Amino acid sequence: MTVSESAAEAELEVEAELLAGLESGVTTAGAPEERFDVEAPFRGTKIGDLPACGPDDVEVAFERARQGQEAWERRSVAERAEVFKRYHDLVIENCEELLDIVQLESGKARRHAYEEVLDVAMTARHYAYRAEDYLESEEREGALPGLTETEVHHHPVGVVGMITPWNYPLSLAVSDAIPALLAGNSVVIKPAEQTSYTALKAIELLREAGLPRDVFRVVTGHGKVIGEPLVAESDFVCFTGSTETGRIVASQAGEHLTKCSMELGGKNPGIVCDDADVDRAVEGLIRGCFTNAGQLCISIERLYVHEDVYGQFVEAFVDAIEGLHVGAGYDHDVDVGSLISEEQLEKVTDHVEEAKAQGATVLTGGTARPDLGPYFYEPTVLTDVDESMTLCANETFGPVVAVYEWSDEDDVIERANDSDYGLNASIWTEDHERGREMATQIETGTVNVNEGYAAAWASLDAPMGGMKNSGIGRRHGDEGIMKYTESQTVSVQKHLGMTNPPGVPHWLYAKLMNKTLKIQRHIPGMR
Structure with a gap:
């Protein structure tokens, strides 16, 4: 064996060790019938293969995610946040291994892979320390000052379906998922075929940080096969990719009246x-x-x-x-x-x-x-x-x-x-x-x-996203977490009702209300 052949064999052994065990993070209904290859762009050679999931696998993933979401939602926001504080540290501690996998699958320069590590750690830290404030129930002005008390609560949407691209496989696999999870949702993700190992490693570290397994499920495979079933099962769809594919996903989400956010192409x-x-x-x-x-x-x-x-x-x-x-x-x-x-x-x-x-x-x-x-x-x-x-x-x-x-x-x-x-x-x-x-x-x-x-x-x-054909919705900031919630308004009416009191004719009630409205317009805090 020559020196170069020996070095190549040693490199393959290191790669195999990097990817070992990650396939166990894929959710399947049984033994997969098909698999797809993953290659290293630096060489154009195969580094591994993963299950090509089908609609049945997607169904199982969502069943488990819904079961996990119920218990996860019952945890306080502060309890959920502790997971992501630990995750922040684990991402930094495992930086070199993450960089190796990102480079192996994407072929990008290491300095550009490092931007992904920074993004994931910073996003985890940001939402871990701010989620309670973002999600806190709020008092709002009632219909009749002193007579109506109104609050707004923010509930998780349920299971968020995510479809992520190959160009930023670490960052986009988890940075959008972090606020969704902190809001009390579970997630099912389909990462790009070219870079699925990166997503599996990122989610493995989340589980090490304490995230329950069923709260974040992964299905791997081809978008043309499992994309539509994933959209159909989701309570919210988060997509990052081309404008062309985004239109298809948005159309599918629209058929189910499923809300979505999308970051698409740019020029x-x-x-x-x-x-x-x-x-x-x-x-x-x-x-x-x-x-x-x-x-x-x-x-x-x-x-x-x-x-x-x-x-x-x-x-x-x-x-x-x-x-x-x-x-x-x-x-x-x-x-x-x-x-x-x-x-x-x-x-x-x-x-x-x-x-x-x-x-x-x-x-x-x-x-x-x-x-x-x-x-x-x-x-x-x-x-x-x-x-x-x-x-x-x-x-x-x-x-x-x-x-x-x-x-x-x-x-x-x-x-x-x-x-x-x-x-x-x-x-x-x-x-x-x-x-x-x-x-x-x-x-x-x-x-x-x-x-x-x-x-x-x-x-x-601050929010980040696109105008025109570059997307729908925003990531980051309060918009990046609130999109994964359903707002609920609860109003308590005290004493008098919302119509004329007993014994007061409606014409007199209307006259008094008109005078009241005119007065309120000139009083700060009651407008």
Whole structure:
């Protein structure tokens, strides 16, 4: 056996040890008839296989989740929160193992996998310490001051069905589930086929933190087979993925009158103003455009640069990109990793090749890198992109950005908003007030001033989601937990009723009420 063969065999043994036992977290009705392969994008080779669940498995998962939810709901919010405080610590303590599995399945750079660990830990901590306040019953103004007492209570919806994508397999497998669970719900999740091991590991740690097994159930397999049964069984559906698939899921949820939230695609704009710190903008937009090889729904794919700094910015931007370390590695020195699959590589290649054929100019990149691995693609910058090209308006979801020049602020805002999507935007200016004012005119759910995406994403107390075709509902903040609840209003009427008292004719009651309403309008606190 050669040295290289020995090293490869040792690597496979480490991988097998990483994934050992995780399949036991999959819920099945019996021995699965079919299985599907999971591969390592760095090599394009199989690392394992998992059950391809069917509708019967989904039914069993929901039965068990409903049984578990009843006892879980009876626990106080404070008791539930203790689980997630422990989970916060376990995620940090198991950081390296989590990073290894995320990289193994997704092919992303380790520094980008680490963002997922940070997100999960921070989300667990945020909701663990705030859930009681978010979910606390509230006193509201009654119909008749002094005569009506009204409270609002927040009850769990029941079982939340989640369908999660491959691009952020750790973060999106649990960060949306955490507030759902803290609200007293149980969860059934179908993770992406490409990255199911990551989800299973994340949920294994949740059980280690004290979450009852039946409160979080996992079904693995193909969305076309188990997606619709999962939606049909759910009391609430949380979906993250493409706009195309989101429409299908929303339609299925609508048939059952099931509420849902969705974060979908984006074709996100970045705007570099004439007063921007060019060096800072270059550094931030490198991350904003090429984190996870551009496979990030909030990454920047359209970049508008003011004519006064256009030449300086583009030169520095291209130089910085050409200095990036692209490759397959399990250390923190790699800047850009692999695309997830052959399918994704073909999509990125098709977008760029079509644009080139129709007159776009490639300033850097523009080619696959099979020397690095089967699905690698160079970080790419294009100019002269117009509406005839697919990548002009359609999400590429790869390490590709088109750069445009602008001179008029009203015009660039109009161009930034000229999209069916509305997920994220980035503005670069040294005048923070100018940045805030411009941001309010951008039709996206989040806008980052002097950052690509991380500032808004990591502001966990504020809602995050999309406008237009980029989604329904919000994650994070109070909206991120309250969506998993049913609000109930309880009003107690004391003494007099809500109509004319005995012995008082209705005409006199109406006259007195009209006078009362006029008086109330002028009394603060009674309006």
